[in-house]
Amino acid sequence: MQDGAAQSDANPAPLPEKMSVTLTVNGTERRFSVLPWVSLLDALRDHLDLTGTKKGCDHGQCGACTVLVDGRRINSCLTLAVMRDGAHVTTIEGLATNGALDPLQQAFIDHDAFQCGYCTPGQICSGIGLIAEGRAKSPHEIREFMSGNICRCGAYPNIVAAIQQAMGTKP
Amino acid sequence: MIPFQYTRANNVADAVRLIAANSGAKFIAGGTNLLDLMKDNVERPTKLIDISRLPLTSVEETASGGLRIGALVPNADLAWHPLIEKRYPLVASAILAGASQQLRNMASTGGNLVQRTRCAYFYDTATPCNKRQPGSGCSAVNGINRGHAILGASTSCIATHPSDMCVALVALDATVHVTGPNGGRTIPFADFHRLPGDTPHIDTNLGPDEIITAIEVPAKGFATNYSYLKIRDRLSYAFALISVAAALELKDGTIQEARLALGGVAHKPWRDVAAEAALRGRPAEEASFAAAADLLLRDARPQAQNGFKIDLAKRAIIRTLTQAARGTPQSQSNKTIQ
Numbered sequence A: 001m002q003d004g005a006a007q008s009d010a011n012p013a014p015l016p017e018k019m020s021v022t023l024t025v026n027g028t029e030r031r032f033s034v035l036p037w038v039s040l041l042d043a044l045r046d047h048l049d050l051t052g053t054k055k056g057c058d059h060g061q062c063g064a065c066t067v068l069v070d071g072r073r074i075n076s077c078l079t080l081a082v083m084r085d086g087a088h089v090t091t092i093e094g095l096a097t098n099g100a101l102d103p104l105q106q107a108f109i110d111h112d113a114f115q116c117g118y119c120t121p122g123q124i125c126s127g128i129g130l131i132a133e134g135r136a137k138s139p140h141e142i143r144e145f146m147s148g149n150i151c152r153c154g155a156y157p158n159i160v161a162a163i164q165q166a167m168g169t170k171p
Numbered sequence B: 001m002i003p004f005q006y007t008r009a010n011n012v013a014d015a016v017r018l019i020a021a022n023s024g025a026k027f028i029a030g031g032t033n034l035l036d037l038m039k040d041n042v043e044r045p046t047k048l049i050d051i052s053r054l055p056l057t058s059v060e061e062t063a064s065g066g067l068r069i070g071a072l073v074p075n076a077d078l079a080w081h082p083l084i085e086k087r088y089p090l091v092a093s094a095i096l097a098g099a100s101q102q103l104r105n106m107a108s109t110g111g112n113l114v115q116r117t118r119c120a121y122f123y124d125t126a127t128p129c130n131k132r133q134p135g136s137g138c139s140a141v142n143g144i145n146r147g148h149a150i151l152g153a154s155t156s157c158i159a160t161h162p163s164d165m166c167v168a169l170v171a172l173d174a175t176v177h178v179t180g181p182n183g184g185r186t187i188p189f190a191d192f193h194r195l196p197g198d199t200p201h202i203d204t205n206l207g208p209d210e211i212i213t214a215i216e217v218p219a220k221g222f223a224t225n226y227s228y229l230k231i232r233d234r235l236s237y238a239f240a241l242i243s244v245a246a247a248l249e250l251k252d253g254t255i256q257e258a259r260l261a262l263g264g265v266a267h268k269p270w271r272d273v274a275a276e277a278a279l280r281g282r283p284a285e286e287a288s289f290a291a292a293a294d295l296l297l298r299d300a301r302p303q304a305q306n307g308f309k310i311d312l313a314k315r316a317i318i319r320t321l322t323q324a325a326r327g328t329p330q331s332q333s334n335k336t337i338q
């Protein structure tokens, strides 16, 4: 999905105007204008220069684009920026506080929970969402509730261990 | 994706007025199915009417002891709602068997009903598909049809409905509340989705300018003896090859009442009241379950690649009824089937 989507209709409707969107991204208010079809993912990456959030499939099938919107993990590729006007968004860039990594970021390092790293921002945002939900506890549950994040490198066992460490269920 | 206008509905009446006034417009709720299909040019709305901020987000008890679930309650919130967990665990289980937590956080109750088939040809605009382009033909009939229907299909379309939640809702006799230009009406869940016939481009009996406002489940939730079993190609985050929703009411080992519905087998969530009737009065044991499975599958017809589904369905029905009778519903986290 890009700003200049192909015009394939014989009698196209008049081109829509850009719309103003305000988001609080990682604690900072950001105002920008986008065409209606710009996904939240593309807005973050292309309009706000926050390229930590990755695009894998662009169809909800991989989880690389996972961010937290108003505290809940979602796939930013399947929502429009205009739909989220007024929302609070947290991306991988917003997790550290004053240079100190979030405990889950540190746990990913401690457990070697990534290889190429492409899925990692999505994994970590998803893991933060999972911990906040407070439901998944056992390894079975963690695996199931992290199943929306595909890791092509297969770092899954280490990801589960990292989440357990951050939840305090593993010494 | 083609360019489109975007507008936000302020209330239900506004949403209905906007959809009626704009041919080519579509509602968007969670966006998880519509945007996916728009990116592939399968859906080509010229205007999106955003209903995601309408105040249809509550779960309320009804006077008759049931629950009224707002159309915009996110799937994740519904699965973890205390009243659903306690009184309708079959619904919670079916929801948790579907998609991923991120998607369930976005997906709405109403959108889940109206989601479209996952037939690969429907998604591929380079191939004929009667559902996408009426009259163009069905690529799946002589194509890759491993995941397709074994019940209720037509020569025009052999697609399946992909929802898990809907399988539980049809089993529980839910009703769909909708509002259109002429006011509100209710649609029994079993009549909401359609069989393909020769009009496979029409998935449901929802009018083009109607909005779903709520889903109502009656008092009876079968919270003691139920199970939802989903069989798929990988353990999570995949659509069903076969899924079964089973619910029983037992007295001294005899079945007083039974509910049985299947997903992944037909163009609609497939409930069979004849199979349910055959279970009533019978002992809750394997022979009864197998007889009900045979009855449910009496008209099953395989496609070239999915004959395995008929036997798989039979065994899944028996297993799910066994789990329900034992009071040990399938876990949606530990996927070991017991």
Ligand SMILES: Cc1cc2nc3c(=O)[nH]c(=O)nc-3n(C[C@H](O)[C@H](O)[C@H](O)COP(=O)(O)OP(=O)(O)OC[C@H]3O[C@@H](n4cnc5c(N)ncnc54)[C@H](O)[C@@H]3O)c2cc1C
Pocket (backbone or CB within 6 Å): A059, A060, A061, B026, B027, B028, B029, B030, B031, B032, B033, B034, B035, B036, B051, B071, B075, B097, B098, B099, B100, B103, B106, B107, B108, B109, B110, B111, B112, B113, B114, B115, B162, B163, B164, B165, B210, B211, B212, B213, B237, B238, B239, B240
């Ligand atoms: C990768 C992936 C995996 C998935 N796996 C599963 C799975 O295993 N099991 C499963 O059940 N589902 C699965 N889903 C599907 C998901 O459950 C649906 O996409 C979701 O429920 C649709 O809800 P939504 O609110 O996002 O709908 P939208 O995408 O917003 O809308 C879908 C359709 O419904 C219409 N609509 C929405 N709300 C209303 C309303 N109130 N009244 C009238 N019309 C309305 C829209 O106009 C549109 O046509 C998966 C999806 C993805 C992307």
Ligand code: SF4
Pocket (backbone or CB within 6 Å): B117, B119, B120, B121, B122, B128, B129, B130, B131, B132, B137, B138, B139, B140, B141, B156, B157, B158, B159, B200
């Ligand atoms: S099965 Fe239905 S959806 Fe799939 S190609 Fe045939 S007509 Fe299209």
Ligand code: FES
Pocket (backbone or CB within 6 Å): A054, A055, A056, A057, A058, A059, A060, A061, A062, A063, A064, A065, A066, A075, A076, A077, A078
């Ligand atoms: S990029 Fe969003 S889920 Fe893959």
Ligand code: FES
Pocket (backbone or CB within 6 Å): A113, A114, A115, A116, A117, A118, A119, A120, A150, A151, A152, A153, A154, A155
């Ligand atoms: S670390 Fe490479 S995809 Fe997960």
